[in-house]
Amino acid sequence: MKNYKFQNATKILFGRGMEQCVGEEILPYGKKVLFHHYGDDFIRNSEIYKRVVHSLKESGLEIFELTGVQPNPVLSKVKEGIELCKREKIDFILALGGGSVIDSSKAIGLGAVYDGDVWDHYTKKHIIQESLPVGVVLTIAATGSESSAGSVITNEDGHIKLLGSNGHSRPVFAIMNPEVTFTVPRYPMAVGGVDMMSHVMERYFTNEPNVELTDRLCEATLRTIINNLPRTLENPADYNARSEIVCAGNLAHNGVLDCGRTPDWACHFISHILGGFTNLAHGATLSILTPHWMEYVYHANVEKFAQFAVRVWDIEYDEKAPEKTALGGIEALRTFWKGLGVPLTLTEAGVNCDQLEKIAELVVEDGPVGNVRKLYKEDVLNILKACV
Amino acid sequence: MKNYKFQNATKILFGRGMEQCVGEEILPYGKKVLFHHYGDDFIRNSEIYKRVVHSLKESGLEIFELTGVQPNPVLSKVKEGIELCKREKIDFILALGGGSVIDSSKAIGLGAVYDGDVWDHYTKKHIIQESLPVGVVLTIAATGSESSAGSVITNEDGHIKLLGSNGHSRPVFAIMNPEVTFTVPRYPMAVGGVDMMSHVMERYFTNEPNVELTDRLCEATLRTIINNLPRTLENPADYNARSEIVCAGNLAHNGVLDCGRTPDWACHFISHILGGFTNLAHGATLSILTPHWMEYVYHANVEKFAQFAVRVWDIEYDEKAPEKTALGGIEALRTFWKGLGVPLTLTEAGVNCDQLEKIAELVVEDGPVGNVRKLYKEDVLNILKACV
Numbered sequence: 001m002k003n004y005k006f007q008n009a010t011k012i013l014f015g016r017g018m019e020q021c022v023g024e025e026i027l028p029y030g031k032k033v034l035f036h037h038y039g040d041d042f043i044r045n046s047e048i049y050k051r052v053v054h055s056l057k058e059s060g061l062e063i064f065e066l067t068g069v070q071p072n073p074v075l076s077k078v079k080e081g082i083e084l085c086k087r088e089k090i091d092f093i094l095a096l097g098g099g100s101v102i103d104s105s106k107a108i109g110l111g112a113v114y115d116g117d118v119w120d121h122y123t124k125k126h127i128i129q130e131s132l133p134v135g136v137v138l139t140i141a142a143t144g145s146e147s148s149a150g151s152v153i154t155n156e157d158g159h160i161k162l163l164g165s166n167g168h169s170r171p172v173f174a175i176m177n178p179e180v181t182f183t184v185p186r187y188p189m190a191v192g193g194v195d196m197m198s199h200v201m202e203r204y205f206t207n208e209p210n211v212e213l214t215d216r217l218c219e220a221t222l223r224t225i226i227n228n229l230p231r232t233l234e235n236p237a238d239y240n241a242r243s244e245i246v247c248a249g250n251l252a253h254n255g256v257l258d259c260g261r262t263p264d265w266a267c268h269f270i271s272h273i274l275g276g277f278t279n280l281a282h283g284a285t286l287s288i289l290t291p292h293w294m295e296y297v298y299h300a301n302v303e304k305f306a307q308f309a310v311r312v313w314d315i316e317y318d319e320k321a322p323e324k325t326a327l328g329g330i331e332a333l334r335t336f337w338k339g340l341g342v343p344l345t346l347t348e349a350g351v352n353c354d355q356l357e358k359i360a361e362l363v364v365e366d367g368p369v370g371n372v373r374k375l376y377k378e379d380v381l382n383i384l385k386a387c388v
Numbered sequence: 389m390k391n392y393k394f395q396n397a398t399k400i401l402f403g404r405g406m407e408q409c410v411g412e413e414i415l416p417y418g419k420k421v422l423f424h425h426y427g428d429d430f431i432r433n434s435e436i437y438k439r440v441v442h443s444l445k446e447s448g449l450e451i452f453e454l455t456g457v458q459p460n461p462v463l464s465k466v467k468e469g470i471e472l473c474k475r476e477k478i479d480f481i482l483a484l485g486g487g488s489v490i491d492s493s494k495a496i497g498l499g500a501v502y503d504g505d506v507w508d509h510y511t512k513k514h515i516i517q518e519s520l521p522v523g524v525v526l527t528i529a530a531t532g533s534e535s536s537a538g539s540v541i542t543n544e545d546g547h548i549k550l551l552g553s554n555g556h557s558r559p560v561f562a563i564m565n566p567e568v569t570f571t572v573p574r575y576p577m578a579v580g581g582v583d584m585m586s587h588v589m590e591r592y593f594t595n596e597p598n599v600e601l602t603d604r605l606c607e608a609t610l611r612t613i614i615n616n617l618p619r620t621l622e623n624p625a626d627y628n629a630r631s632e633i634v635c636a637g638n639l640a641h642n643g644v645l646d647c648g649r650t651p652d653w654a655c656h657f658i659s660h661i662l663g664g665f666t667n668l669a670h671g672a673t674l675s676i677l678t679p680h681w682m683e684y685v686y687h688a689n690v691e692k693f694a695q696f697a698v699r700v701w702d703i704e705y706d707e708k709a710p711e712k713t714a715l716g717g718i719e720a721l722r723t724f725w726k727g728l729g730v731p732l733t734l735t736e737a738g739v740n741c742d743q744l745e746k747i748a749e750l751v752v753e754d755g756p757v758g759n760v761r762k763l764y765k766e767d768v769l770n771i772l773k774a775c776v
């Protein structure tokens with residue numbers, strides 16, 4: 001186990017009706033609230049929108065709405081928000097939505113207290129060491145951004161999608177009412193589940209030895225998702241299954257599962273670049289990439305992949321052929337994802353495969369990626385080609 | 389799953405050498421530090437003591453030592469600390485030790501900002517809503533107090549041992565270096581492990597349905613303790629095993645495993661009263677009580693106890709006789725604890741059993757205890773008699 005520092009102060013408010021607390025939770029931070037959301041008719045006519053606005057007004061808060069967040073949140077909208085925050089001296093940013101709205105809010109929070117260009121934070125030119133406080137009312141469980149330190153922003157100028165990570169970006173609270181997610185359609189729910197599982201697996205697959213507790217916590221989280229995700233697709237109003245998914249999605253990315261480990265993140269790295277080129281949902285890029293990545297790297301740590309097969313998928317350990325066990329786990333994952341209806345190849349997802357070389361080049365621009373096995377340009381290209 | 393609110397902002401600094409950060413971590417809170425510890429020769433001659441003092445001095449902090457904490461920390465020492473804090477205008481309390489020192493520090497922290505008698509907080513006469521900041525350098529992993537909200541203090545005037553729980557009492561940081569625990573002798577290590585397991589099981593055994601994720605997290609934590617605790621007893625300098633135990637002990641009581649559940653806590657309730665009468669180590673009262681409590685209550689939730697047997701102890705599920713499976717799990721726990729050398733009966737622990745009725749009376753003074761099965765005076769007495 002590696003040395004580590006861990007802190008996550010996000011206050012979680014979980015369950016039915018918890019959105020009624022939103023005004024009260026914001027009050028200690030000030031009066032002027034930037035209310036950030038998608039802004040389409042669906043959200044404006046939703047019960048959750050009405051209840052949040054009601055709670056904000058009841059607490060006497062002044063609301064400044066900023067709408068029009070896109071699925072891959074863009075820098076131009078972030079800049080619009082920063083300008084609004086500075087002009088109106090906003091005290092607090094409230095995100096109503098999923099990962100895109102939350103990430104956009106985090107970026108606005110950083111930019112609002114910084115004199116330079118917020119993009120500097122994402123290019124690592126200047127790490128911003130403070131933020132306006134951000135709160136979240138979650139409408140879809142997937143990215144775990146509601147209590148994570150990171151945010152992913154796309155700079156339209158060049159399709160560059162970059163991650164900025166910073167403890168100051170952790171939301172001060174996250175309100176998670178599973179009922180609110182009942183209306184999330186099947187496909188976003190499925191790719192959201194893939195993203196969660198990927199968050200766990202990026203941490204699980206490591207060459208760091210002696211990480212038994214977090215190994216087992218990862219396995220517990222994966223099994224819970226595997227057990228409950230299909231139930232949410234079958235019956236969208238299954239409160240119990242939704243509850244498990246909402247909580248698992250949060251745990252998958254709140255930092256607990258990282259402790260003492262060296263995560264991999266190769267699939268996420270490739271996914272971000274691939275997503276910038278294709279506009280595929282983040283989870284769809286991951287469902288395509290992950291099993292192919294696994295097949296490419298598992299030789300580097302057969303025992304870990306065999307453990308995954310045994311403990312997550314109940315596959316019997318074959319002492320004479322641990323490789324066979326390992327491959328069985330990868331196959332089980334693929335079969336499970338196939339059942340969810342998410343794409344497993346680029347062709348299936350309708351992606352033009354002309355630019356794979358360019359993508360591979362961008363992935364390793366700052367050096368090789370991954371930990372289980374270090375991936376250079378050629379490796380990334382091999383994986384992408386296998387994904388065709 | 390029940391609605392819940394969860395927040396734990398304690399910063400964890402885990403690993404070799406992390407105590408070097410202690411001065412730096414305290415600096416933002418002020419200059420005057422109450423340094424609270426056992427104060428015996430063992431601690432004063434220890435490497436960790438020297439390194440902590442060095443770090444405090446290097447950061448230019450002013451140290452006020454308060455020593456002489458007892459295994460069941462007492463109110464008189466707490467009051468001494470409060471007086472010192474008020475007189476010297478202390479900014480920060482640093483606990484170097486295990487649960488006793490940490491709990492004593494938490495109580496001092498509460499009392500230092502309160503004009504009345506700090507005991508009011510423990511009797512629930514007045515809940516103190518703030519605290520001086522407390523930081524921890526952990527020397528024994530057991531109680532999980534290093535990031536929990538609670539503290540247990542004994543009022544010598546009547547042997548009353550009470551729990552006060554309050555988010556404001558969570559330490560602002562906890563430094564956990566497994567090497568520091570190498571010198572913990574076998575018995576405290578074993579009963580500490582029992583306490584950890586009990587913290588998990590008090591949460592695990594609940595009648596709250598639909599708590600799959602936290603069920604699995606509890607099982608993951610228990611399996612990790614079961615796998616590593618004997619290794620720490622066999623080889624005290626096994627850094628990897630100690631690391632797992634230190635992290636599991638923290639997770640067992642940091643609040644994550646509570647989320648959405650109704651915990652039981654009957655064994656802890658009885659343990660606190662029993663401890664006040666016998667001065668047995670907290671973990672020893674739990675190793676005696678828990679299996680007998682289980683045998684007394686398992687009928688109320690056979691499926692949960694059977695799940696415990698299957699998932700924690702790898703016992704095969706007997707569909708025709710789930711009760712048999714459940715009892716198998718209880719027996720496996722008892723066998724495991726026997727192997728650690730902790731007492732399983734009051735007689736074995738040399739306890740005079742004259743006062744069991746009085747103990748049972750005190751346990752239910754404020755009403756029945758427990759959740760899996762509500763225990764009234766007669767039930768508590770039955771369990772205590774079974775423990776003889």
